[in-house]
Amino acid sequence: MSDVTTRSGVTTSRSRWKAVLRRWPIALAVGLLAARLAAGSSTGEVTSLAEILPLLALLYLLVAKIRRPEASWPLLLVLVVLYLGLRALDVVAVPVVLAALALAVMVWGVVAGDLRRSGEFRAQALGMIGFGALALAALVVEPDLGRYLVAAGWFLHGLWDFVHLRRKAVVSRSYAEWCGVFDILLAAQLVFLA
Numbered sequence: 664m665s666d667v668t669t670r671s672g673v674t675t676s677r678s679r680w681k682a683v684l685r686r687w688p689i690a691l692a693v694g695l696l697a698a699r700l701a702a703g704s705s706t707g708e709v710t711s712l713a714e715i716l717p718l719l720a721l722l723y724l725l726v727a728k729i730r731r732p733e734a735s736w737p738l739l740l741v742l743v744v745l746y747l748g749l750r751a752l753d754v755v756a757v758p759v760v761l762a763a764l765a766l767a768v769m770v771w772g773v774v775a776g777d778l779r780r781s782g783e784f785r786a787q788a789l790g791m792i793g794f795g796a797l798a799l800a801a802l803v804v805e806p807d808l809g810r811y812l813v814a815a816g817w818f819l820h821g822l823w824d825f826v827h828l829r830r831k832a833v834v835s836r837s838y839a840e841w842c843g844v845f846d847i848l849l850a851a852q853l854v855f856l857a
Contacts, residue, residue, distance in 0.1 A: 686840075687837070688837045688838070688840040688841030688844070689840060689841070689844050691841055692841050692842075692844035692845035692848065693844070693848070695845060696845065696848050696849060696852065699849075699852070700852065700856070709801070709806060709809050709810045709813050709853075710802065711750075712813045712817065712849070712853070713798045713799075713801040713802050713809065713812075713813045713816075714746070714757045714758055714761075714798070714802075715746065716794055716797065716798040716801075716813065716816045716817060716820065717758065717761045717762070717765065717791070717794055717795045717798050718742050718743075718746055718761055719794070719820055719842065719846070720765075720787070720790050720791040720793075720794040720795065720820070721742065721761055721764060721765050721768070721791060722735065722738050722739055722742055722834070723787045723790060723791075723823075723827075723833055723834060724765060724768050724769070724784075724787040724788060724790070724791045725738055725768055726738060726787075726833055726834050727777075727781070727783045727784045727786075727787040727833050728768055728771065728772055728775075728777060728784060728787075732833065732834050732835045732836075732838075733835055735834040735835040735837075735838035735839075736835065736837075736838055739838065745760075758798070758799065758802070761795075762795065765791050765795065769788050769791070772784050772788065783832060783833055787833065790823060794816060794819075794820060797812060797815065797816040797819075798813070798816055800812055801813045801816065810853055810854075811853075811854070813853060814850045814851075814853035814854045815850070817846045817847070817849050817850040817853065818846065818847055818850035818851075820842070820846045821842070821843045821844070821845075821846030821847035821850065822843075822847075824839045824840075824842040824843030824846060825839070825843045827839045828840055828843060
C-alpha cells in the first residue's frame with residue numbers, strides 16, 4: 664500500500680494509518696469506554712469508580728518517586744491486578760490498602776529527601792491527598808451526590824493528565840494521553856448517561 668496524493672494535496676492511505684497509530688492511546692480509551700457502555704452499569708459502579716480514583720493518583724506518585732516515566736504502563740497493570748485481586752478476595756477494603764501504599768510511598772519519599780528537593784514528587788503527594796479525599800467523600804455521602812463527586816474526581820484527574828501531557832512530566836506521554844481521554848469521557852458518562 665502506498666501513499667496517494669489527490670489533486671487537493673491530501674495524502675491518503677499510509678499517512679492516515681500512521682496518524683491513527685500515533686493516537687493509539689485515544690483509540691484505546693474510546694474503545695474501553697465503548698465496551699463499558701455496551702456492558703451496562705451496575706449498582707456498585709460508583710463505589711468501584713471511587714475506589715479506583717486514588718489508584719490513578721497512586722500511579723503518578725509511584726512514577727514520580729522512581730523517576731521512570733516508562734514504568735507508567737507496567738505499574739498500571741500491577742495496580743489493576745492488585746485492585747482486582749483485592750476485590751476478589753474481599754478480605755481488606757481496597758481504599759485501606761491504597762491509602763497504606765500511598766502513605767508508604769510518601770514516607771519513603773520523605774526519608775529519601777524527595778519531598779524537600781523534588782517539586783514533582785511534592786505535587787504528586789498533594790494530588791494523592793486531594794484525589795484520595797475526594798474519593799473518600801464520594802464513598803460516604805448519599806449515592807446521587809457520590810456519583811457527582813466521583814465524576815468530578817475523574818474529570819479533575821483527566822485535567823491532571825493533560826497538564827502532565829503538556830508538560831511532558833512524570834508519566835509517559837502515551838499514558839497521560841490515554842488516561843486524560845479516558846478520565847474525562849468516563850466523567851461525562853457518569854454525569855450524562857447515569
